Amino acid sequence: MARIPEALSLCMVVKNEERNLPHCLDSVRDLAGELVIVDTGSTDRTLPIAARYGARVIPLRFAKVDFSAARNRAIARANGEWILVLDADETLDRSSAPALEGLVALDRNAGYYFERHNRGFDSTAPTTDYVVRLFPNRTRYRYRGRVHETIDASILSAGGSLHRSGIRIDHDFASDPEARRRKSLLYVSILNEEIAADPSDVSRLDFLAAEYHQLGMFEQAAEIAESIVRLRPLDARAHLFAGTYHLLYKPDLARARADFTEALKLRPGYAQAESFLRLIEAGR
Numbered sequence: 001m002a003r004i005p006e007a008l009s010l011c012m013v014v015k016n017e018e019r020n021l022p023h024c025l026d027s028v029r030d031l032a033g034e035l036v037i038v039d040t041g042s043t044d045r046t047l048p049i050a051a052r053y054g055a056r057v058i059p060l061r062f063a064k065v066d067f068s069a070a071r072n073r074a075i076a077r078a079n080g081e082w083i084l085v086l087d088a089d090e091t092l093d094r095s096s097a098p099a100l101e102g103l104v105a106l107d108r109n110a111g112y113y114f115e116r117h118n119r120g121f122d123s124t125a126p127t128t129d130y131v132v133r134l135f136p137n138r139t140r141y142r143y144r145g146r147v148h149e150t151i152d153a154s155i156l157s158a159g160g161s162l163h164r165s166g167i168r169i170d171h172d173f174a175s176d177p178e179a180r181r182r183k184s185l186l187y188v189s190i191l192n193e194e195i196a197a198d199p200s201d202v203s204r205l206d207f208l209a210a211e212y213h214q215l216g217m218f219e220q221a222a223e224i225a226e227s228i229v230r231l232r233p234l235d236a237r238a239h240l241f242a243g244t245y246h247l248l249y250k251p252d253l254a255r256a257r258a259d260f261t262e263a264l265k266l267r268p269g270y271a272q273a274e275s276f277l278r279l280i281e282a283g284r
Contacts, residue, residue: 007104009034009080009137013070017088018045020172025053027091031100032084038074065190068143071151078137081107085133086169090116093168100167103134111135111155112165120173130164146194147187148207184211202231209241218249229259236267243276253280 010032035055113130140158143149191208212221222245243259246252263273
């Protein structure tokens with residue numbers, strides 16, 4: 001096992017990130033011995049900023065948008081035994097640095113979920129999700145999906161395991177609502193293309209529902225949530241989401257009650273399902 005930080009390569013995909021990139025790279029200073037950045041066509045000061053931090057920049061022009069291809073190109077060029085992935089609008093919480101170093105030192109065949117705190121352009125409280133951002137540098141560990149690309153399934157299918165780490169990253173959404181809307185519309189188009197090409201990839205539906213929700217297209221999001229339940233009938237979380245749409249956005253209390261009841265049956269003690277059921281009963 002190489003000494004940290006020589007064991008760790010930071011891999012990124014960027015385009016026109018002059019505002020965010022310094023904050024991101026400062027957050028991992030002295031943790032990653034190698035910075036590998038795939039640039040998909042920056043026209044601002046992103047490239048000189050990356051060079052100032054000692055990054056190796058690999059240019060890539062999309063024939064068609066495919067972020068998995070970009071991420072996989074960065075990974076293929078990395079020399080570290082471990083890969084750390086960040087987006088330019090994310091920063092590592094420096095209090096998580098000892099935990100990150102500890103996981104690299106353990107050298108397990110595992111990928112690790114980070115706790116991501118997402119802050120939007122408005123004053124609403126941050127939302128939290130979990131994303132795999134640390135994993136061994138192995139040739140069979142590669143991203144899938146042209147947008148909302150993930151590496152989870154690749155790690156599992158290649159014999160690795162996945163674990164939550166407690167490591168935190170902070171994510172700031174684009175400050176321009178119209179830019180965010182244009183991005184969501186693009187992603188909806190690409191996700192629909194991917195679903196048409198491979199209807200068996202149910203993971204694309206989850207992301208499609210999220211993009212429709214982001215756009216305020218709740219009718220479409222509800223229809224996708226219903227499709228996910230049909231395809232994953234034993235997934236308690238899928239029933240919870242379908243119930244949420246039937247309760248809040250596509251009012252049908254009978255279906256909402258059935259969704260939450262099924263979620264609770266599949267996951268006894270499911271606090272969110274219990275809370276929604278109490279809300280329904282209180283409103284009777």
